[in-house]
Amino acid sequence: MGATAFYVPERICWKFMDETIVVVDVATGAYYSLNETASLVWQAIAEGNGTEDAVCRILGEYEVEAPVLREHVSACVVDWLKEGLICDKGVARDEKEKDPG
Amino acid sequence: MPGLMLLASNNGSGRIAPERADLRQDMSRDTFASILEWIMREPPEEEPGICFVDPRWDDEFAWMAKRARDSSIKASVLTNTATNDALASAEQLKGLGVEWRIDVTRASRGQGFLEQLLPVLGNDALLVIELPAQQIAREWLADMICEYGLRRKLAVALHSALSGKHEHLSEKDYSAVAETVLELARFSSRFDISLEYGCGIPWCMFTSEQLGELWRLNSEFFSQCDSDLIVTHDGQISYCPLLCDFCTKTYADYPSYHKAKEWFERHLANYRLLGTTCECISCDLNSLGPCRGGCLGQALATAKNL
Numbered sequence: 001m002g003a004t005a006f007y008v009p010e011r012i013c014w015k016f017m018d019e020t021i022v023v024v025d026v027a028t029g030a031y032y033s034l035n036e037t038a039s040l041v042w043q044a045i046a047e048g049n050g051t052e053d054a055v056c057r058i059l060g061e062y063e064v065e066a067p068v069l070r071e072h073v074s075a076c077v078v079d080w081l082k083e084g085l086i087c088d089k090g091v092a093r094d095e096k097e098k099d100p101g
Numbered sequence: 102m103p104g105l106m107l108l109a110s111n112n113g114s115g116r117i118a119p120e121r122a123d124l125r126q127d128m129s130r131d132t133f134a135s136i137l138e139w140i141m142r143e144p145p146e147e148e149p150g151i152c153f154v155d156p157r158w159d160d161e162f163a164w165m166a167k168r169a170r171d172s173s174i175k176a177s178v179l180t181n182t183a184t185n186d187a188l189a190s191a192e193q194l195k196g197l198g199v200e201w202r203i204d205v206t207r208a209s210r211g212q213g214f215l216e217q218l219l220p221v222l223g224n225d226a227l228l229v230i231e232l233p234a235q236q237i238a239r240e241w242l243a244d245m246i247c248e249y250g251l252r253r254k255l256a257v258a259l260h261s262a263l264s265g266k267h268e269h270l271s272e273k274d275y276s277a278v279a280e281t282v283l284e285l286a287r288f289s290s291r292f293d294i295s296l297e298y299g300c301g302i303p304w305c306m307f308t309s310e311q312l313g314e315l316w317r318l319n320s321e322f323f324s325q326c327d328s329d330l331i332v333t334h335d336g337q338i339s340y341c342p343l344l345c346d347f348c349t350k351t352y353a354d355y356p357s358y359h360k361a362k363e364w365f366e367r368h369l370a371n372y373r374l375l376g377t378t379c380e381c382i383s384c385d386l387n388s389l390g391p392c393r394g395g396c397l398g399q400a401l402a403t404a405k406n407l
Contacts, residue, residue: 008406010406012406013372013375013404013405013406013407014404014405014406015375015400015403015404015405016403017378017379017382018379020379022374022375022382024371024372024374024375024382025371026371026372027371028371029370029371029374031374031382033382033383046405046406
């Protein structure tokens, strides 16, 4: 979960709605309404700051054990990767290198 | 009325953002004729229209209005009647069935000039008022409509999308503006005048009771965000003045107006999910129909990763 490990692909747009974030996959019409903590994680990824940035902010605002929080953040990231809401820069780079075109 | 809004040959004094100097450039007669033919290639079921926004009242405008009429396309103007030439143009075009939508909120020449112009236009004129407005006496509006035989409708604009600026009504102002609309509808109904509404407002601005009352007053509210496509002097088309930077095409890229409109609707459909209020994304009225989540330009103005 490095500082710039993930990025938001072009087909995903998002916006703040008060304290939370809504995310829309404009290619499929799937949408997601994130809660406050997930919104912090999303914002960190989307702004290229990495998840640790969100972990620090959440630890500052909520009473939660750091290891537990990191576990939840990791699970969240895995879900978003599966849904295609975010992409792993390393994987994207590997695929680009394989592509002869 | 499906159609195009012409943002060319603009007199530069009205709603269009003054910095958009490109909108003052003229469209050639050939391009205009080609666009009319393009609209009629797949004639819509409803009468198609072309709306001239704050036009210069010159011979080119008169030629275009007549040419549209000859092509079975209804011409209309949206104007703040900024120059005296509007009066001469009204005389010249009388009988052509051009609809004049007159923005009384921004009528820069004042009520005196309107009182000269409106008798000439009669039933060709429809008054437009922007809310929340500076103080415009509703009694004066009703007097004008009744005395000069104008359309017994008042078009209520709640956004200024046409200016190309993001001057959106804030969600926190919804309830106050909704009550203002209700009061205007109640007042207008006494003169058999009904309200129609501009684009960009979600259903939830009004309560169910208010929607019911508007319906009973013959001023039923419809939530819209599907204005005519806009076209500029060089044939560039877009969905709305607020979406020019987001997505612009050339009319000739599509075999007909109908196909272009279909493409824009399809392309933009999923962006509508973002909506303008916190509830839009999970609201059935937005995802299934009739609301459309308010103004798409407003929804996208604060969206990221576009």
